[in-house]
Amino acid sequence: MTEIKDSDREIHRFRLRLTVLVVMVFLCFGALVARFVWLQVVQHDKYHAQAEDNRIALVPIVPNRGLIVDRNGVVLARNYSAYTLEITPSKLQASMDSVIDELARLVSIEPKDRKRFKRLLEESRSFASVPLRTRLTDDEVARFTAQRFRFPGVEVQARLFRQYPLGEIASHVVGYIGRINTREAEAIEEGDDAANYNGTDYIGKEGLEKKYERYLHGTTGYEEVERSAGGRAIRTLSRRPPVPGSNLILSVDIELQKVVEEAFGDQRGAFVAIDPETGDVLAYVSRPGFDPNLFVDGIDSQSWNELNTSLDKPLMNRPLSGTYPPGSTFKPFMALAALELGKRSKSHGIMDPGFFTLGGHRFNDDVKGGHGYVDLHRSVVVSCDTYYYQLGNDLGIDAIHDFMAPFGFGSQTGIDLEHEKVGVLPSKEWKAERFKKNRAAQKWVGGDTISISIGQGFNNYTIIQLAHAVANLANNGIVMKPHLVKLIEDGATRQRTLTVPKESRRIPLKQENIDFIKQAMVGVTTEAGGTGARAFANAGYVAAGKTGTAQVIGLKGGKYNAHAIDERHRDNALFTAFAPADKPRIAIALVVENAGFGAATAAPIARKALDYYLLGKRPPPPKPDEGAPGAKPVVTAAAVKQAPRAAAPAAPAAGSAALTAPATTKE
Known part of the structure; x- marks a missing residue:
């Protein structure tokens, strides 16, 4: 027996399916267009800034710390520049000890340098660089630079260092600076001046260096630097120079x-x-x-x-x-x-x-x-x-x-x-x-x-x-x-x-x-x-x-x-x-x-x-x-040569008698 197909019914079903498919395609394209509008129009500023951040780095410029001089202009605290060998633990691709051992083949690293480094490492954050050696000679800088590719996470930095040319003289007056530890870093981040300490590694710890920290530190500057995909600086786009710290002129002679x-x-x-x-x-x-x-x-x-x-x-x-x-x-x-x-x-x-x-x-x-x-x-x-x-x-x-x-x-x-x-x-x-x-x-x-x-x-x-x-x-x-x-x-x-x-x-x-x-x-x-x-x-x-x-x-x-x-x-x-x-x-x-x-x-x-x-x-x-x-x-x-005297404690003891004999004085 021959089957007779219902052509109209088949055509209706086909058209229905086609309509559904077209609607789905338009919905998908609509969602895609809406997403494009959201990203390109509504969120334009946000993602543009992120893109620029990937391409442009804001690099802090640490200001020169203010000088400390006596009433006649004699310098008691000053700055000098030197090269420092620093390690960023989070960027290392090998164990810390092995990296230091390899570095010791290029530059002189003494046991006291290792001890100081370990102590500073405990006080620092993993993403912060920690100095291993300071005051590198030009020869040491040259030797390391030639082998730098072997040591990811290790850099030579030009840093400003504090010096107290008179040593012990007036040491309790001037005080000293030191590397920022974890507790101090947290206090800075919670304070109102956190942005001004970006890039700063040292602060006043004692004496006038601590008391007048906000004056001596100065104002941090910034550079906008364009970077390549590999993170290397290509050119400087803009620069706001740092303001040096204030100088302290003491009353001390x-x-x-x-x-x-x-x-x-x-x-x-x-x-x-x-x-x-x-x-x-x-x-x-x-x-x-x-x-x-x-x-x-x-x-x-x-x-x-x-x-x-x-x-x-x-x-x-x-x-x-x-x-x-x-x-x-x-x-x-x-x-x-x-x-x-x-x-x-x-x-x-x-x-x-x-x-x-x-x-x-x-x-x-x-x-x-x-x-x-x-x-x-x-x-x-x-x-x-x-x-x-x-x-x-x-x-x-x-x-x-x-x-x-x-x-x-x-x-x-x-x-x-x-x-x-x-x-x-x-x-x-x-x-x-x-x-x-x-x-x-x-x-x-x-x-x-x-x-x-x-x-x-x-x-x-x-x-x-x-x-x-x-x-x-x-x-x-x-x-x-x-x-x-x-x-x-x-x-x-x-x-x-x-x-x-x-x-x-x-x-x-x-x-x-x-x-x-x-x-x-x-x-x-x-x-x-x-x-x-x-x-x-x-x-x-x-x-x-x-x-x-x-x-x-x-x-x-x-x-x-x-x-x-x-x-x-x-x-x-x-x-x-x-x-x-x-x-x-x-x-x-x-x-x-x-x-x-x-x-x-x-x-x-x-x-x-x-x-x-x-x-x-x-x-x-x-x-x-x-x-x-x-x-x-x-x-x-x-x-x-002594004269007889009745001596007593500098402070009368608890429960002493109604009258306490004091110490007499000799001149």
Whole structure:
């Protein structure tokens, strides 16, 4: 039987299928056109930028770091360029050790370079380059360049390096820079200035290098560089030059700094000199010092261990972070308090029997048998402890605290360095808080005040605080903020800006009382019996000064004998001064740790400093047995001669008796 096909039906089905196919084709082409429109029109700017980024690189140009110079233009920190061999770990195609071994065939790589590299590698990110060798010679650069194709991920870079040409001189002032570690990198990225640190590998770590980082760094520049498909630069399309960092012009006189550091020799201690009228810090010495150049490339482990474990603590910034009882250098301020608060007249005197009794407790003077008749002027000149025992008892601790605070005792000076300690200006409130976990020790007792009155007991101040207080006295109560940076010179315009343009405040004092205390301090260096008279004999100028000796440890009632105790437990020697007395140009405070009497050890250092600053006289080179560099401090015959005294801890022990015998002072 023959099948008859339905032609119309077949044609209808064919047309339906064709229609569906055409619609699908148009839909696909429509989607494709829509995608093209989306990419080419709507997202044009985005993908154009990405394409340009693949072709054009934005390369940061690190600015020259600002210079640091002293007040006379002597360079303390500068820059120089050198070649560095650097490895980017993420780009290596072989193991790190094998690559370094191969590189050692071309350039000299010592074990200390490998150790430093491993330490820096731990602190860096994998995509950041890490220096393996610095300061490559031209021959080493040429040898590596010829074999560069063998070492993907290894490059020779031209870098700017920091140099401190004077080495240890003023090392605690200038500080140093170092490579940015992971913690610092995270802090930079979270900060407002992150873009300005693109391409920067080093930042200030200590001293002025850290404090003034944002001024010294400058402004990063950029280059738009066209690159090939292989990533090689073809041409520079545009360039925004970097702005060099600002230069720091210090108030420090580096020659005075050298004189003082040489005068200290091998002895430990701190020295600060300030111009009272301006607050300029003329010298800032912390002994011993260190070479900041060790830190620039990453300090090696041996040098770090030597510095970090030394008993002399060369990394400690003593004027800022070391705190010391002021000893008898506190007495001129006590005498001024007596006049200002009406507790003593200028003519008030006592017969000094060599001791003071309070509540059945005896507090000895440093001179057995006493000083005889002593008035207020003479009490400063001969440093009579008995006079100040009585005065302190009459004033009371709260009055002493309130009078001393405006001079800067027990508070930060605001000097332009970080990590300044506050020290301790004691009061009843302070002691209650200090010993809040020991109720028996919270009460302020009479012996506490007696100790405070001669600069012992809970008294504890930094040398920058003591120098600041002396400068405030020398400047008749006008307070100038102490500062190390006098001027900031803009890296682009060379415009200079004063860091401290005006006074901070004024301490309300009667000029006649100030003049009286100044004259008493002149007597210290000029009158018979003055504790600093020997050190300032034939000075050629009139200096006002005050010696001080402060106990380091309590002797529990025993007699002090320098030979009988460990060298590091001996008394600290202190001295404060300003000169010329009638119109002060310089005020100083210093401490020589564990050196004995202030008159024997500290005053001669002050004399050398003042001789140079006021007269231009340089001291002769020290003899090997007189505290020269490399020699141990000498205990002189004068330092060994002792008078009986009742010694007590620098701070009374918790739960002590109602009256505590203080350490007496020897000058």
